[in-house]
Amino acid sequence: MKLMVMVRNSNFLTGALPLYFTTMLTESSYHAQQEFGEPIKCALRLFRELLDRSASSHIQVGIPLAVLGTTINTLRAVSTVVDEDIETRLVEVESRKDAIIDAIQRKGAVLKDDDGTLATRLDRQLQLEQPPDDFRELTVIPTFEDIHTDKEPFLRPNIVRGRYPDVDTYLDVQFRLLREDFVRPLREGIAEFLDMRKRGFGKDRRLQDIRVYHDVHVVHPICTVSGIVYRIQFDAARLRGVRWRSTKRLIFGSLLCLSKDEFKTMFFATVANRDPKQLEQGCVEVRFEQNLEDASAISPTDTFIMVETSAYFEAYRHVLKGLQEVRQDSMPFIKYIVDCDCANGVDPPAYLRGRYGLGEVNYDLRDLVETPKQERVRRRARPRDPYGDLLGSDPEESDGSDEEELVNVYGSNNPHLARARSVPILREYMWPSADALHLDESQYLAVKMALTKEFSVIQGPPGTGKTYIGLKIVQALLKNKGVWLRDQDLLNSPTRPILVVCYTNHALDQFLEGISEFHSTGIVRVGGRSRSEKMEQFNLKTIRFSKRKDRKVPRYIHEGAAEARNDMQRFQQQMEMAVAQMMATQRGLIHEDALMPFMDDNHRETLVNMWLVANDGGWSGGGRKGSVMVQWLVPAGPVFILPTEDGQNQPEEGDEEEDAAAQGEEEIDVMEEADLLEEQRLLDDDEQLYGHEKRGRAKGKAASVDLALDVEALQLEEHQAGNQGEWQVQTNAKKRKQKIKHELSKTDMMTETQVRRVQNVWTLQLRDRWRLYRYWVARYCAKYKESIREYEQDYERAAKRLLEFQSQEDGEIMKEATVIGMTTTGAAKYRSILQDIRPAIIVVEEAAEVLEAHIVTTLSQQCRHLILIGDHQQLRPNPTVFQLAKKYNMDISLFERMVKNDMQCVRLQSQHRMRPEFARLLTPHIYDSLDNHESVLNFENIKGVSSNMFFVDHSYWEAHDGDTKSRSNMHEAKFMASFCRYLLQQGYSPSQITILTTYTGQLFNFKKVMPRQVFDGVRVCAVDNFQGEENDIILLSLVRSNDEGNVGFLKVENRVCVALSRAKKGFYAIGNLTMLAEASPLWSKIIKELREQRCVGTHLNLCCQNHPDSVIAAATEKDFNKAPEGGCMRPCEFRLKCGHVCTSVCHPTDPEHEEYMCKKECPKVLCSLGHKCTKLCSQPCGDCKVPVEKIIPRCQHKQKIPCATSPNLFKCQAPCDKTLPCNHRCKNKCSQECSVPCMEMVAHRLPCGHTIQAACSAKEEDLVCNTPCQQLLKCEHQCAGTCGRCKQGRLHQQCMRPCNRVLVCSHQCTAPCTRNCPPCTKRCENRCIHSRCPHECGKPCVPCQEPCEWRCRHHKCDKPCGEPCDRPRCDRPCRKTRRCDKCKTDQPCIGMCGEPCPDKCRVCDHDEVTEIFFGTEDEDDAQFVQLEDCGHVLEVSGLDQWMDDTSDRNIQLKTCPKCKTPIRRNLRYGNIIKKTLGMIEKVKEKWYGEDDQKAQTAANANRLMTELQFDADLVTRCAEASEDLLRQMKNHRIFSLGQIAMYENKVLFLKGLAKLKKERRRDLLLLGNARHILQMDKEIAEMEKWLHRRTARVGEQEWEEFGREMIRLNFLLKLRVLQGQIRKKGISLDDLAQANLLSAKRRLTGFKPFTEDREELVKQALEKVKKLTTRLSGGADIGISDEERVQVVQAMGLSRGHWFQCPNGHVYAIGDCGGATVESTCPECHSRIGGGGHRLRSDNRLAPEMDGAQYAAWSEQANLDNYQEFRF
DSSP states (O other), rough: HHHHHHHHHHHHIIIIIHHHHHHHHHHOOOHHTTTTHHHHHHHHHHHHHHHHHHHHHHHHHHHHHHHHHHHHHHHHHOOOOOOOOHHHHHHHHHHHHHHHHHOOOOOOOEEEEESSOOOEEESSSOOOOOSSOGGGGSSSSSOHHHSSSOOOOOOOOOOSSSSSSOOOHHHHHHHHHHHHHHHHHHHHHHHHHHHHHHHTOOOTOSSSSOOOEEEEEEEEEEEEEEEEEEEEOOGGGTTOOOOTTOOOTTTEEEEEEEESSSSOOOOEEEEEEOHHHHHHHEEEEEEEEEEEHHHTTTOOTEEEEEEEEEEEEEHHHHHHHHHOOOOOTTOOOEEEEEOOOOTTTTOGGGTTTTTSSSOOOEEEOHHHOOGGGGGOOOSSSSOTTTTTSSSSOOOTTTGGGGGOOOOOOOOSTTTTTHHHTTTETOOGGSOOOOTTTOOOOHHHHHHHEEEEEESEEEOOOTTHHHHHHHHHHHHHHHHHHHHHTTTTHHTTSOOEEEEEEEHHHHHHHHHHHHHHHHSSSSEESSOOEEEOOOTGGGBHHHHHHHHTTTOOSSHHHHHHHHHHHHHHHHHHHHHHHHHHHHHHHEEEEEEHHGGGGGGGGGHHHHHHHOGTTTTTTBBSSSSTTTHHHHHHHSSSSOOOOOOOTTOOOOOOOOOOOOOOOOOOOOOOOOOEEEEEEEEOOOOOOHHHHTTTTTOOOHHHHHTTEEEEEEHHHHOOGGGGTTTHHHHHHHHHHHHHHHHHHHHHOOOOOHHHHHHOOOOOOOGGGHHHHHHHHHHHHHHHHHHHHHHHHHHHHHHHHHHHHHHHHHHHHHHHHHHSSEEEEEEEHHHTTTTHHHHHOSSSEEEEEEEGGGOOOHHHOOTTOOOOOOEEEETTTTTOOOOOOOOHHHHHHOOHHHHHHHHHHTTOOEOOOOOOOSHHHHHHHTTTTTOOEEEOOOOSSSOOTTTTTSSEEEEEOOOOOOEEEETTTTTHHHHHHHHHHHHHHHHHHHOOGGGGEEEESSSSSHHHHHHHHHHHHHHHTEEEGGGGTTTTOEEEEEEEOOOOOOTTTTOOOOOHHHHHHHHHOOOEEEEEEOOHHHHHHHHHHHHHHHHHHHHHHTTTTTTTTOOOOSHHHTTEESSSSGGGGSSSSSOOBOOOHHHHHHHBBOOSBBSSSOOTSSOOOOOOOOOBOOOOTTTBBSBBBBSSSSSOOOOOEEETTTTEEEEEEEEESSTTTOOOOSSSOOBOSOBOOOOOOOSSOHHHHHOOOEEEEEETTTTTEETTTTTTTGGGOOSSSOOOTTTTOOOSBTTTTTGGGGGGGOOOOBOOBBTTTTTTTSSOSSSOOOOOOBOOOOOOOSOOSSSSSSSOOOOOOOOOOBOOOOOOOOOOOTTTTOOOOSBOOOEEEEEOOOOOOEEEEEEBBTSSSOOOOOOTHHHHTTTTTSSOOSTOOOOEEOOOTTTEEEEEEHHHHHHHOOOOOOOOBBTTTTTOOOOOOOSSSHHHHHHHHHHHHHHHHHOOOHHHHHHHHHHHHHHHHHHHHHOHHHHHHHHHHHHHHHHHHTOOSOEEEEEEEEHHHHHHHHHHHHHHHIIIIIHHHHHHHHHHHHHHHHHHHHHHHHHHHHSSOOOHHHHHHHHHHHHHHHHHHHHHHHHHHHHHOOOOOOOOHHHHHHHHHHHHHHHSSHHHHHHHHHHHHHHHHHHHHHGGGTTTSSSSSSSHHHEEEHHOOOOTOOOETTTTOOEOOOOTOOOOEEEEEEEETEEEEEETTTTTTTTOOEEEHHHHHHSOOOSSSSGGGSOOOOOO
């Protein structure tokens, strides 16, 4: 230490060293420059020691460090002396110095160094300063302060070399770095965005850290297994250049932040489901991560700005929570991970230390000594074909060994077997030899270390067999699991599995497949989608399904999950219709009738009054006829625009051109970055949790309810496409459809101010019409969304319960496992389950790619053995924020940190993958040495190329993708695609070739230039996603080429290592190698090695297999055209079987021409006319197809038809020249039937007197009049319905004018126009300090019974919270102090004693606080109260007086005197609030009734529901309406008096309709004609539909008019019966009777309301008809005369009520009591008659025509009422 002090204070440090570094710049000798390496390293080590031991040394170190940095930069450009070690040390020293300076700037406090010198608040290593807060108390979700802060967040770098002071410091560092990794992009991106907005930059400017989406709307909820997700829609028009299939935008799990107030308030969400087609339309599904209640309250009319960061939040969430839960006493391996006590060796696992008195531990290693032949695995990494077997046999053993019989594992005479049976595992000298274990020396050391050390680190360079060694280790551990299960802690644990963690799904599949070869049971795989069929049986989802099927799930889990699912299904059904209506807005145009309630009066009037544009189009199949909305938004002809008020028409904006997708060749499948990231993030279960399984059922309902035009179902009728114009019509239809879909994808809508300015909607341009339409639709959706808000929350709670049970179910499955395999994503998600399972041994493959925090949170306290396998010289962890990697060492994995802290690490030395010349690119430039196994020395040469390895140099510039920020190079893509095609022509299979690129942007270029039909099976992939895999031939595109010499991460050694080490037999690369050599010392060395091997140049030499002397120099893709068939340009000249000569040029494949097809013309003659075959020689000739003019016999038209076709069989294609009966021309072809019905559009005059445009063939009864009603309703508002929908004024549509009165609860009434406002349906805002009311506002609140919290030093309330307080207000000032955020000092509170302290400072907020309102604010002793509801701060004496004022007699909460916000939460004025709330509760009681009324209401509800379920007429004749009404009633937990009255009316009317149906069946079937029956059915169906659609409140006028309509229908039925009797009996009416009959008919079928006066006139007319017609007095026709009837009745001697009729009207009698006791058959028609139990069959009826009886003999007098006249 004294020496360090001397150096720090000497002139050597500040004078001599800088001068020495400067002289290095003047040295030009290459050999002299090479000597500078060691002095530079020594200097950097000195600087690091000084900074670690004496933080104040940063001043003295700063000068020489700055000079050295300049020197290193210069030497890097002119020499190769600056290696990776120097680079790493320089970064570490600079980061250390920067961290010290940051700490000084933040705190400025000082401590003593070890030598007594003053220093900043640092310790020798990391103790820069104490954290400002406990990391365990920080929220995972960002807060307002996280986003809006000017201070730098408290961060400390990850210590790469050296120990941490303690566990909490270590965890704090990892937590804050990991949290900052996803928070910083949001913070900096939002700050940049707000600054950009402030300075007035446009929306389209790109931001560095985030992606911004404008005009975002939360459209509707979607029910998924995991809970509620929401479909959001954003403005996709400005993102039309984004390739959604390849971009990393909005992939699963990405974090989103939504705000509508400049990010003062924020909603955080994650992407739950991503569909590229939907993204093109601006739609994506998200899940809100917090504030779920507030999120459910978001209205579709709210417009948000949304920002996105690509951070995968799900993984961050679980790992961050895991770090917070780790405690010092529960964290394993502290000695190594925290204390970094590695240099002194690693202890054996606890279970091998003999602490249980078990003596020496022996292992059975026989499985490693001899392996069955078909399970033998090569000692290297196997070829990783994602679609094939991952673990095969060696090439040396490929000669049919797989087919040999299974050899007994231990049955051979191997001399090593006996020794391997019992090996003292900790006595290394007693182990079997490396040869006995089939291992090389480095593999032997790795296995030995892994089995004997509790913390093992194994480095595996490319091709050295990391997976093979990992499998050997796991095999030995599983064979000897009895040893490590003896641990007492593990015996008390419910499970003892080995946990295998891999970074990628592919690596996990490979590892678990290897395990399954020697351990075929007890494996559970938890990860993303697996491509391995072998792994299917081990997937967690598969095992879960199997256990459910076999009923092996614990009963409490099964029952709890079933209950949760049932609840979810029930709540989903409640939301189904509303969600379907909202979803329909994305699928088509909403009908104007449904949008009327959300339009202004003048908008409604002007829209529907334009009759001239209604019904003017040829659309069908997608919506309703005659929708004005369709004609307004998507007119079939020119856009009709009325002149504006100044008489001028605005020029219409041109339609945006829709780029039709080019119908080119189908592209090759490329796993682009978005797909790969999503595959890595998505676990198997996530696809089910966020999938679309149950979304189809609700969809269909909306189409028939509110859609005017369904785009998906849109099509033209066949008869509308004429022969000449068919293609043109279909093309126009397609364009219109695309136009509609494009407009539906937009989110731009009018504001309320803009809407109010619109007077006539027909004066708007098309663009503004759509903007207004979207405003209406947003309000429409808001109405439905508000109606299901409560159900959303109930569904979410049920879904959480289901997920909890499923988590327990998964835990039970994993507890039974021997091996659990997880990806790092799966390990993060299932972290809590792993902590419960507590794996004993953890093996991490690809450990050098995994962030340290991910591994640490996977460890449990009971973990006894950790094995890390990886290679830190290949890929490192990849934090989201690059600066955190460079400045804070976040990209250093636990694996690499242990290596740098001198932990024993075994590096595998022998590579089994690549040719030796490939390996020479890695050594010594990246690895010091790498041995080549003998198996790689004899690979065959690559066919058709002069070299097995070649790098092509070029100078074509790269391109930059502005969206993905990636790079691409089309020249390289075309060259490599042409070269790949050439290699396929040499006979290589597509699976043998892989194209790699260093930039994901290049993948899109490959996709464009590689058609599937040629390249299907060739894998194209980014280098980072091919780590750990290999193939025979690798084609590498390096991409970077620019005039700045910028090579990006191509200078990163780790990535270069991966790129250069994937090929086995052939390796070819293309790039700007000259630029790479100049920009990177590493590439300079590699290219030097390539030159020595003569494997680099500007062109690649192609050699013809058939003509070796023919060589083609390929520098561009066009040069490959010189070998069109893969050979050369010489002709083939092979004689084919047909006698022709092969016309192809030289081709190496198919030398015998067995697959070759002759391409010369066929010489054969096909017919007597001498027509020659037009096909090729190799094709079948077939019939003659030459067109010949022939006469068609049936119509005598001349037609060109194929020569071989008979004219009798040909269908004439000439236009039909026939005229239809309506005198319109038939538009079909001659061979087709005439177009009946005729679809020519003509004017129809309806019975109501209005005229509409419709098809010629349309029937009058099918036409609906859309003329606006315009009558004044009783509420004095104009009716918004139409003539047809209002039944010509007899039954008006409900008035939809909003009520807008203020209710007693202070909310505005949202019901439509009404005399008495219904109970408020908004969420109740009443809350206290303990809880909030969960009900709707209009329902009674339950008072809080928790103890009151209003207390101070002087007074205390002893009452429950919900009762008036028994203490006075405290008028003394508050004595507390609060820290002011502005002046950063502690200031006296300006509030009152016992009240929440206002957030204002008397000094900093002086102007705001002293603003005169009550008049006493500027007094020196003024104290204040802050209202919690709105945040306003008011002077207390004035506010006391305001609150105590009782002059206002209205029952309403007091409001803030400044902003009029109701005051609901305030302890000081609690008694006033509670008194008002008490009065409000009494008003609610009026709505719902007193207790006895509530009981009566509940009884009435039960009675009505019973009738709906069991009333025979309702069940049989109105089943659907009854079920729907019953479902509505069951949804209510409590009924208000108004609601129960509405349901009483509905049931009463529904029973009336059922009776009408019954009587219609009974009377009209016998007497009425078919037309009358259809008319009655239609009228009854319309009335039933009216009841069905009125799900909300029904107005008084509606009930009254409905009742009048019911009376009209009853009289109409009587009229039809009377007409039927007259017709059937052949009665001839006199003039007076005929006049009365016509008068009644005119009044009953006319278009005027059926008033009481009209009713009386109809009644009198019908009675007059009966009186004037004697033959009608006997009632219905019974087939005999009156005289005969009297004789029969007298002869039978029966009293009245014994005569009945069968279903067909034949009369019979029942004797005795007159009640039916048996069934028989009618002697006339053999139908069933009679009945049982004194009840007549339902299809038989009383025959009053016989004896004038009004009711059956067997009945009660009360039944007489059933036969009275039906009145309402």
